[in-house]
Amino acid sequence: MFGLAGPNGAGKSTLISLLLGYLEPTDGSVRIAGLKPRAFVERNGIGYLSELIAIPPRWKLENALERYGILAGVPAAELATRIAQVIDLLGLGDQRGKTVKQLSKGNLQRLGLAQALLRDEQVIILDEPTHGLDPVWTQRFRDIVEALRRPGRAIFIASHNLDELQRLADRVAIIDHGQLQRVVQPRGGATSSATPYIISVVGDDAVVRNVFANAESRGNGDYELPALDLLTLNAGVAALLQRGVLVSNLRPAHSMLEQHFREAVGE
Amino acid sequence: MTAPQRRRARLSQYTPWIFRDYMTNQGPSTIVVVLLVGFLSVMPVIQGVTGAATKMGQVPVETARRILEAMLPPLAFLGTFFATNGIIANDRKLGYYRFLFAKPVSPPAYYAMTFGVYGVGLLLISIALMGIWAVTVRPMFPIEILVIIPLMYLAYGGIGFLLSAAWRFDWLSLVTVLLIANVAWAVWGNAEGLRHWILYVLPPVHRANDVYRLRFEGPPGVIPWSSIAWLGGYGLACFVLGMIVVRKRSLGTS
Numbered sequence: 001m002f003g004l005a006g007p008n009g010a011g012k013s014t015l016i017s018l019l020l021g022y023l024e025p026t027d028g029s030v031r032i033a034g035l036k037p038r039a040f041v042e043r044n045g046i047g048y049l050s051e052l053i054a055i056p057p058r059w060k061l062e063n064a065l066e067r068y069g070i071l072a073g074v075p076a077a078e079l080a081t082r083i084a085q086v087i088d089l090l091g092l093g094d095q096r097g098k099t100v101k102q103l104s105k106g107n108l109q110r111l112g113l114a115q116a117l118l119r120d121e122q123v124i125i126l127d128e129p130t131h132g133l134d135p136v137w138t139q140r141f142r143d144i145v146e147a148l149r150r151p152g153r154a155i156f157i158a159s160h161n162l163d164e165l166q167r168l169a170d171r172v173a174i175i176d177h178g179q180l181q182r183v184v185q186p187r188g189g190a191t192s193s194a195t196p197y198i199i200s201v202v203g204d205d206a207v208v209r210n211v212f213a214n215a216e217s218r219g220n221g222d223y224e225l226p227a228l229d230l231l232t233l234n235a236g237v238a239a240l241l242q243r244g245v246l247v248s249n250l251r252p253a254h255s256m257l258e259q260h261f262r263e264a265v266g267e
Numbered sequence: 268m269t270a271p272q273r274r275r276a277r278l279s280q281y282t283p284w285i286f287r288d289y290m291t292n293q294g295p296s297t298i299v300v301v302l303l304v305g306f307l308s309v310m311p312v313i314q315g316v317t318g319a320a321t322k323m324g325q326v327p328v329e330t331a332r333r334i335l336e337a338m339l340p341p342l343a344f345l346g347t348f349f350a351t352n353g354i355i356a357n358d359r360k361l362g363y364y365r366f367l368f369a370k371p372v373s374p375p376a377y378y379a380m381t382f383g384v385y386g387v388g389l390l391l392i393s394i395a396l397m398g399i400w401a402v403t404v405r406p407m408f409p410i411e412i413l414v415i416i417p418l419m420y421l422a423y424g425g426i427g428f429l430l431s432a433a434w435r436f437d438w439l440s441l442v443t444v445l446l447i448a449n450v451a452w453a454v455w456g457n458a459e460g461l462r463h464w465i466l467y468v469l470p471p472v473h474r475a476n477d478v479y480r481l482r483f484e485g486p487p488g489v490i491p492w493s494s495i496a497w498l499g500g501y502g503l504a505c506f507v508l509g510m511i512v513v514r515k516r517s518l519g520t521s
Contacts, residue, residue, distance in 0.1 A: 020369055022519035041369060045276075048369035054362030058291075067284050071276045071370035115366055125369075 001149060003169030003186070004158040005257070007265050011178040012158040013051060016127050019156070020048060032123065040123075045072055047121035051128040051158075053112040057101035061092060061111055064100060068115040086114040089144065091137075105132040113141070117148075124148060125156045130164060142168060166257045174264040181264035186257040194227040196253035199237075203245030211239045224253055276372040278380055285381050289388035293349040297342075297392050300349075302399070304341050308334050309404055323403055331405040339412070339479050342393060343419035350385040350420070351427030352438040354378065355513060360435050364518045374518065375510045382428055382506065386420045411481040418478060418499055425502030426470055429509035432516065448472045471497045 006012050017023040018030050021037030032040040040046075055064055065083045074082050087093055090110040095103060103111060109132045116124065126145070130138045145168055148155055159165055165172050166186045174181045199215075200222050201208055208215055208223055215223040228236070237247055254262065312330055313321060321327065326334075355378055358364045368374055393416045397408055426444060431437035452473040455462045474494035481490070 017519045020365075021517075022364070022368075023517050042371055042373050043275075045371035046369050048366065050362070050365040052362055052365070054365055056361075056363060063284075067281065068366060068370065070281045070284070071278075071367065071372050073276050073371050076277070076280065112366075116369075 001145075001155045001157065001169050003165035003172035004156065004175065005160075005162060005165055005172055005261055006175040008160075010176045010265075012175065013127060014178070015175070016050075016125055016156075016158060019125060020046060044123075045119060045121060047116040047119065047124035049112045049116045049126045049129055051131065053108045055100045055108075055111070057099060059100050060096075061098055061100065061103065062087070062096040064111065065115060065118065069118045072119040074119055082118055086117050089117070090114045091140075106134055106137060109133055110137065113144070117144075122152065123154050123156070125158075127158045128160065129157060130159070130161060138164075162255060162257045162261055166255050172257060172260075174261055176265045182260060184257060184260045186255070194229045195259065196227050197225045197233060198249070198251055198253050199223050199225055199247060200249035201240065201245050201247055203240070204243075207240065207243050207245050211236050211243075221248070276370055278372065278376060282380065282384055285384040286388060289350065289385050293352075293385065294388055294392050296349045297346045297389065298396065300345050301338070301342050301396055305334075305338055305396075305400070308338055324405065326405045328405060328407070331407060334404070335400070335409065336479060339415060340475070342396065343416055343479075344423060346389045346392065346416070347420050347423040347427065348438065348441065350389050351382070351424045351431060351441075353431060354381060354385070354428060354437075355431040355509075356435045356437045359518065359520070368518055375513045378428075378432070378513055379510060382424065386417060386424065389420055390416050415478055415481060418495060419475065421506070422470070422475070422498040422502035425505035425509070429505040429512065432509040432512040445470060445472060471501055474498055 004012050004015065014023065018025055019032065019037055021030075021039075021041055030037050035043065059067070062083065065086065066079065069079045069083060087096055090113060092107065092110055092114060095107050095111075100108065100111070109129075113126075113129065116126070129145070130141050133141060142164070145155065145157070157165065157169060169186060172184045172186050174184065198218070199208075199212075200220075202221055205217070212223065212225050214226040217223055225233070225236075237250065240247060252259075309326070312326055312334065313323060315321070321330075353360075358367065364374075367377070390413070393412055397412060401407060423441075423445070427437060427441045430440045430444070434440070448469040449472050451466055451469055452471075455466055456473065458466070471494075474491070474497050477491035477494035478498060
């Protein structure tokens with residue numbers, strides 16, 4: 001599972017359009033399994049969820065899935081079952097008779113994902129997949145995407161949501177101004193470089209400030225600690241415990257991916 | 268990554284959906300506009316404005332034939348106009364291409380099929396309108412319409428298809444091109460030199476009347492093969508060019 005992160009205008013959607021053959025590169029070339037994108041898509045199809053869900057507004061949800069299923073090459077004998085499965089998977093059972101224009105933003109997003117999953121595709125591309133989903137469905141979406149993992153399948157996710165990419169992606173490419181800045185393994189273990197942390201404590205404020213000289217209080221016993229290496233951090237925590245301050249939570253102020261992102265795009 | 272087993276869209280099974288789209292969108296527009304034109308043409312005859320009043324369903328054959336000849340150009344043009352307006356450009360403009368062509372679908376094959384199905388739809392709508400005509404004006408079914416409508420659909424529709432493939436302002440440009448062609452053929456029809464050759468790049472709209480004048484319920488006339496070939500050939504050439512544009516022009520540009 002490959003993630004794609006970048007600020008607005010970085011070129012994420014353009015890159016996806018290149019992968020689908022919707023745009024031609026002005027320089028260089030794109031190949032999927034050795035084929036030009038359009039040749040690959042017209043041969044095999046791609047499970048694609050676009051950022052903008054564009055489906056004719058008068059189509060009914062179930063009819064839309066039937067149309068896309070036929071075009072996706074789902075065998076006629078399997079089509080009804082497959083549609084029922086994706087409707088069930090995406091919780092769209094009570095929406096099946098509605099037209100596209102009657103759907104809420106979240107349900108439209110789920111319909112977009114449903115049509116991408118109609119066939120067992122080898123390549124899946126999801127552009128801002130949780131855009132418009134409520135927290136429950138955002139989590140459900142992550143579970144669905146996790147379940148899509150299988151050998152030989154490539155899943156490509158572009159998202160503004162770094163937390164989502166941190167949780168889902170095995171590798172994340174960070175791009176800016178149309179250039180690849182770096183490729184990160186977001187779950188590659190703790191960084192050894194100095195990192196700012198958030199610590200939550202129960203105890204004397206003066207003790208915390210005494211141990212971590214530049215700690216900034218965020219209220220409710222939370223403090224943001226300046227960039228510290230692991231040795232200094234652990235020594236500080238030991239000093240707090242020795243002096244009767246209890247630590248209830250300790251985490252990096254930014255996820256590893258967020259840190260990389262900030263460094264790569266200069267934010 | 269290795270290429271998976273090839274799996275194509277079932278385009279032929281998608282045909283009923285395209286037909287349904289035509290019958291729920293463009294078809295009704297064609298019926299309403301042509302019925303309005305027909306009503307405005309027939310009512311003066313029924314009311315006796317143009318001579319002795321006559322009854323619905325019993326309009327004299329020669330009068331019915333003349334009215335039908337007058338109504339055929341609007342039917343062919345407006346029907347084709349509604350059918351091909353936005354046939355490709357709308358998918359680009361509104362972003363519908365994104366899901367459609369992420370499936371294993373060839374855009375030229377998809378749009379060629381759409382063009383064909385819409386043509387069949389227009390023909391069926393025309394036959395239905397002739398049924399209404401037979402009931403309300405005079406019982407007659409001019410078989411020539413089965414030639415005229417498909418031919419004019421190919422002639423005008425081929426141009427519309429090319430324009431829709433090329434850019435987003437297809438309806439506006441179709442009307443403009445046909446208007447320019449009409450004026451140019453009227454003004455420069457007998458010109459020589461460069462103007463003469465420019466005319467041959469424009470749609471042969473001056474030949475349309477030859478086709479519309481195919482006899483209805485009258486003595487058989489001379490079949491205008493040259494005009495049929497010119498109009499059909501021009502439309503077919505535009506359609507083929509349109510297919511090339513669909514293949515070559517990036518889907519993501521509108």
